[in-house]
Amino acid sequence: MNFDKMKYGQKYFPDVDVRDLYRCVSCGNCRSVCPVFEVGGWESTNTRGRILIARNLYEGAEFEEEIFDSINTCTTCGICAKTCPAGANPPALVEGIRKGLVDMGKMTETQKRISETVDEFGNTLKSEEKRNSWLTSDIQVPKKADVVYFVGCLDSYRYKETALKTYKILNKLGVGLLEDETCCGSPLLRIGFSAEKQTDHNRKQFIRSGTKTVVVGCAGCYNTLKSNFPELEILSVSDFLSKNIEKLKSAGLKKLDITVSFHDPCHYGRDNSIFESPRKIILEICTLKEMKNTKEKSKCCGGGGGVRTGYNDLSIEIAKRRWEDLPKGVNALVTTCPLCVRNMRDSNSNPEIQVLDIIDLIESALE
Amino acid sequence: MGKMDKIFNELEQIVGNRVRMNASDLCCYSADASQIRGMPDFVLFPISVEEVSEIMKIANKYNINVTARGAGTGLAGGAVPVKGGIVLDMTKMDKILKIDIENLLVVVEPGVVQVDLNEALKPYGFFFPPDPGSFATCTVGGQIANNASGMRCVKYGTVKNYVLNLEVIMADGTLMNTGSECQKTSSGYDLSRLFVGSEGTLGIITKATLKIMPIPECRKLVMVSFPSSEIAGKSVSTVFSAGVMPSACEILDKTSVDVLLKLDPNVILPKDGDVIIFEVDGSKEAVDSAADKLKETLTPFASSILVTDDPDEMKKIWAARSLVGAAVSKLDPTKTRIYVGEDLGVPIKKLPEMIKKVYEVTDKEGLLPMIYGHIGDGTIHVGQFIDVLDQNDWDKLNRAADALHLAAIEIGGTVSSEHGIGAARGKYLKTQCGNSFNAMKSIKNALDPKGILNPGKLGFD
Ligand SMILES: Cc1cc2nc3c(=O)[nH]c(=O)nc-3n(C[C@H](O)[C@H](O)[C@H](O)COP(=O)(O)OP(=O)(O)OC[C@H]3O[C@@H](n4cnc5c(N)ncnc54)[C@H](O)[C@@H]3O)c2cc1C
Ligand code: SF4
Ligand code: SF4
Numbered sequence: 001m002n003f004d005k006m007k008y009g010q011k012y013f014p015d016v017d018v019r020d021l022y023r024c025v026s027c028g029n030c031r032s033v034c035p036v037f038e039v040g041g042w043e044s045t046n047t048r049g050r051i052l053i054a055r056n057l058y059e060g061a062e063f064e065e066e067i068f069d070s071i072n073t074c075t076t077c078g079i080c081a082k083t084c085p086a087g088a089n090p091p092a093l094v095e096g097i098r099k100g101l102v103d104m105g106k107m108t109e110t111q112k113r114i115s116e117t118v119d120e121f122g123n124t125l126k127s128e129e130k131r132n133s134w135l136t137s138d139i140q141v142p143k144k145a146d147v148v149y150f151v152g153c154l155d156s157y158r159y160k161e162t163a164l165k166t167y168k169i170l171n172k173l174g175v176g177l178l179e180d181e182t183c184c185g186s187p188l189l190r191i192g193f194s195a196e197k198q199t200d201h202n203r204k205q206f207i208r209s210g211t212k213t214v215v216v217g218c219a220g221c222y223n224t225l226k227s228n229f230p231e232l233e234i235l236s237v238s239d240f241l242s243k244n245i246e247k248l249k250s251a252g253l254k255k256l257d258i259t260v261s262f263h264d265p266c267h268y269g270r271d272n273s274i275f276e277s278p279r280k281i282i283l284e285i286c287t288l289k290e291m292k293n294t295k296e297k298s299k300c301c302g303g304g305g306g307v308r309t310g311y312n313d314l315s316i317e318i319a320k321r322r323w324e325d326l327p328k329g330v331n332a333l334v335t336t337c338p339l340c341v342r343n344m345r346d347s348n349s350n351p352e353i354q355v356l357d358i359i360d361l362i363e364s365a366l367e
Numbered sequence: 368m369g370k371m372d373k374i375f376n377e378l379e380q381i382v383g384n385r386v387r388m389n390a391s392d393l394c395c396y397s398a399d400a401s402q403i404r405g406m407p408d409f410v411l412f413p414i415s416v417e418e419v420s421e422i423m424k425i426a427n428k429y430n431i432n433v434t435a436r437g438a439g440t441g442l443a444g445g446a447v448p449v450k451g452g453i454v455l456d457m458t459k460m461d462k463i464l465k466i467d468i469e470n471l472l473v474v475v476e477p478g479v480v481q482v483d484l485n486e487a488l489k490p491y492g493f494f495f496p497p498d499p500g501s502f503a504t505c506t507v508g509g510q511i512a513n514n515a516s517g518m519r520c521v522k523y524g525t526v527k528n529y530v531l532n533l534e535v536i537m538a539d540g541t542l543m544n545t546g547s548e549c550q551k552t553s554s555g556y557d558l559s560r561l562f563v564g565s566e567g568t569l570g571i572i573t574k575a576t577l578k579i580m581p582i583p584e585c586r587k588l589v590m591v592s593f594p595s596s597e598i599a600g601k602s603v604s605t606v607f608s609a610g611v612m613p614s615a616c617e618i619l620d621k622t623s624v625d626v627l628l629k630l631d632p633n634v635i636l637p638k639d640g641d642v643i644i645f646e647v648d649g650s651k652e653a654v655d656s657a658a659d660k661l662k663e664t665l666t667p668f669a670s671s672i673l674v675t676d677d678p679d680e681m682k683k684i685w686a687a688r689s690l691v692g693a694a695v696s697k698l699d700p701t702k703t704r705i706y707v708g709e710d711l712g713v714p715i716k717k718l719p720e721m722i723k724k725v726y727e728v729t730d731k732e733g734l735l736p737m738i739y740g741h742i743g744d745g746t747i748h749v750g751q752f753i754d755v756l757d758q759n760d761w762d763k764l765n766r767a768a769d770a771l772h773l774a775a776i777e778i779g780g781t782v783s784s785e786h787g788i789g790a791a792r793g794k795y796l797k798t799q800c801g802n803s804f805n806a807m808k809s810i811k812n813a814l815d816p817k818g819i820l821n822p823g824k825l826g827f828d
Contacts, residue, residue: 001761022755025704026400027693028440032482032503041412041459042392043439049395056394066389085630085690086704087697 002059009058012104016096017089021058024051024088030080035300036073036307039317044070047080047090054097063101068108071097073314075307076190077266077300091305098192107192110310115193122182122198123153124309131181134160139168144210145176147240150202150225152218153183154338159357162338166217166237166359169366172251173244175215178205186224191306199228206232215240217359219267219337220304226272236268238336238358242277245284253365258331259287260361263322263344264298265337278336278358285365292325299325301335303343319347332356371408374429378411378453381421385459386411396436396454401706403444403790405823407434407454414459416534416542416573423571424540426453426819434821435567437478437509440501442706443789445513445566449823455571457508463487464574470548472531473579477508477572493579496523499785500689508572513787514564518615518685519646521743523580525785527563534574535562538815548576561810566787567821569814583648586614587676588684589661590644591669592637596620596738599641600718602668603742606645607715609664611657615646616743617688622698623739623750629697631687635680640670643742644684691739695752702752707791708768711747711775712784718742720778725749728770732763746784773798793826 001022009016030047031037037046044053044066053070057063076091084090101107107115117126134156135141149170155163167177182202185195206214206229213233216222226234241248262282268274275295282288293299302308302318322344326333332354335341344355368376371388378386387393388409397406408431413419426433432452439446448454461478468491475484481502485494498517499505505515511533516525532546545558562569593599599618606613619627620641627636636642647657654676662672675681695704713721722738725747729736740748749771753760772782772795782788782795797804808827811818822828 001755001758003756003758019701019756023696023700023703025693025706026398026439027690028400028438028501028504029690029693031438032480042387042410043395043456044392046395048439052395052398053391056391061394062390064390066391070391070395085693085697087694087700 005059008060013058013096013100015099016054016058016093018058020089021051021055021093023086024048024084025086027085029083029085030090033079033083035077035079035302035318035321036075036314038321039314040073045073050074050094051088051090054093057097057100063106071101072108072111072191072310073307074305075266075300075302075318076305078270079266079297079300082270082296095190095192102192108310111191111306114187114191114306114309118183118188118198123157124183124187125153125157127157129157131156132177134163135167135177136164139171141171142174142176145174146210147175147213147215148178148206148209148211149175150178150184150214150216150221151181152216152221152338154342155217156181159338159341162217162357162359165363169241169248169359169362170215173247176209178202178209180205184221184224185228186220187306189224190220190304195224203229217338219265220339223267223271236274236277236336238278238281239274241362242280245281248362248366249284251366253284253362256286256365259289259329260332260334260356261289261291261326261330262294263291263301263333263335263340264295265335265340266298266300266304268336269298270296278334281358281362282334285361289327289330291327301340301343303339308339308343315343316347319343323347323349326353332361334358334361370429374425374431375409377425378409378422381418381425382411382413385414396439396456397447399439399441399444399446401442401444401447401789401791403447403449405447405449406451407448408451410454410456412456412459416536419455419536419571419573420540420542422453422455423536423538427539427817430817430819432819432822433571435508435512435571437506438480438501438504440505441509441513441789442709442786443783443791445787445789445821445824446509447790449790452819458506460573466491468493471550471579472548472576474574474576475507476574477506477511479507481505481507481510488579489582492582494582495529495577495579496520497526497529500692502689507575507577511563511572511575512566514785516741516744516785518617518688518741520741521616522612522614527560529578530559530563530575531578532576533559533562533572535570535572537570538817538820546576550578564787566789566824568811568824568827569820583614585651585654585676586646586648586681587654587658587674588644588646588681589658590637590642590673591665592640592642592671593668594640594670596641596722597719598668599643600722600742602643602665603718604715605668606661606664609660611647611660611664613645613657613661613743614648615644616741617644618642618739618742619644619688619691620738622735622737623691626694626698626737627687627691630690630694631683634683634687635673635675636684637671637673644688692748692750695737695750699752701754703755704750704752705755705764707751707764708771709748709750710783710786711749711771711780713745713747713775713778713780715745717778717780718745718747721747721775721780724774724778725771728767728774732767734763734767744784745780788825790823793824796826
């Protein structure tokens, strides 16, 4: 252990928890869980390799471009942290290293592009459209509301129908919208940038609308809002709707004669223990057959941590492995995060099986 | 073009893009689960025996060191290229080539992961018994090269009892088989056994024919707590003397019990002292009768006894037990487990003496040890944990490890019961083995005259 060399890390990687960095005992247990390693096979694509590289950087090793293919391929899925016998928190270490590198001006073109896009457009999709262009004129949005729906970039721009379906239901339950929502900052934070501008902007919006509770569609937004706004109650759409399940039933929620499976988004499930609410809703509507790895042990769809944008082939390959967990005899795969929806759809090789946002299922049951 | 680039190009011709020499990839292969470090010059993944042979020919031509690597879960630096050269990551040679129940054997490539082999055998009602705590990741090749064992080796023996034949690529690239598919043979030197535990210093294992066993009909755990770990240690010989042969016999001292409960707070385990988990297996009647006999024999020593035959419960206990050694940070986040002096082995009757010695040595350094391991075959794993950010703690730890190794030798034991010698324990091998160390060295020189296979290991150089 070279304590002198560690001074470099203390200076340039202040977000890295040094004790956590050296907590890893290199036991290799993460080889059995890391979804990136399952595809990559090189130790540099495994948790343990990332930590060895992180230690090297922390101790002042010379930087080389190949480091990105290790540090930037972590999806921050967190399964290593949950199963690490030593109690290390590798995704936090990875994010700390990314932050240090970015602060030194070391980043990939993709990282730079994402940062510039979010900065300029307020969303990750480079869209100049109004954020709530999905909203139809027949919906009355309350001016002020205790509870607001935070739509997120993906549903605002790519899956507008999901945003609309979600809000149509939430609106009937008295939920409002922010006047001028912007990206939650998660895509920036995951890849090493800070998101103060986005956080400050949304904070003002929450204050203006008198928000006490935020209902969130995307698991990445959920995680980020939860850590940035401890003063607010942050609920996933499934949490909120499962609490209101009786109201949905009164509104005509009926049984459907289908069997679905459920994919737990990492940031809802493993990070925040949201396991029961989506299942409760699904079971009200149809039959649920669990995937092979589920809940805490659920495998990542490959989309998070900037991997989908930075390493698309890898990301899709990870999603394909996730499909191997699907049980036989199901009509659809349901999930609760638009990023998971997107990756699972893009990797789906079976046209018979649909990938649904849970809101699609609810809407069908309400029709 | 420099020599290294030239070699890289030649290696690339064999394995294509499965070779790398950039610093960040290399650094990921500079460690295993021990404290030993060493940077390779190249890392590559062969996928066939022909490739391994070609690689060895190049290594032989240019005098480059070659270190085979499985999952890198070794605890002695065996897979760490302490003298540089090529790291041969064998994990892409991971096919189960044959499951032959009539002949009670499997043929596998070395990169097959232990748990995958047993999953594949399960539908046939068979298993490969050596089950290290690292079973979810470690490879069969690494197991063979380390003569690994595990929880059930007290009854089933270690890897050496299961190897029928090994296909090996020698230092000059030639291929040989050490045995056959016969269940036994009496034909000259037992070369299969020679390669078991050779830690990659004699040749590269490219295929293994392994004996398998039927999965027992029933299993039952008898978990017994004792007022002290020395009394726990003594109870083991009492159990054997009473004619009971447990299929597992694992000690967890009080600290290890606390750590295990942090890993899985829901497992059922006696919480009032040092614990031994005895497992018995066999037919329902045999299991019940062995469990009764165990209880009867141990009642005079025991503080409490718990019994379970619930498969889920047993699975949970073994899963948590397998990772307990690495998990001390769960008890105290300022402490990290460091694997040194961790793998002592003594004759069964000497267990209480060795346990006493462990406490003496660690007390002297002001360290709190955790004692766990396959005590049924005389293995004592000593878990030492320190504040890794404190140099003083490191000094204490290294002194304690040295004293523990010497103490084990002094009482007729071994510095490694199952984890191997590697680079971590090389300096003790001569003292432990006496003249047989010279015989080992002669064998090494005969099979690897240029000393290119995993140099810096076993205390040879
Ligand atoms: C948490 C934990 C628990 C453990 N529990 C146990 C236990 O209960 N029992 C036990 O015995 N061990 C245990 N170990 C130690 C280790 O897991 C075993 O020794 C395991 O067999 C090593 O396998 P590997 O694939 O990781 O090999 P590596 O560490 O990669 O290599 C080990 C040695 O084998 C050589 N080698 C690998 N493949 C080949 C090949 N194809 N040809 C020639 N040489 C080769 C390497 O050069 C090296 O010398 C544990 C380790 C950890 C981290
Ligand atoms: S991160 Fe955890 S599981 Fe992975 S090698 Fe380190 S200690 Fe083991
Ligand atoms: S967070 Fe997920 S992707 Fe990242 S190292 Fe851990 S297991 Fe691998």
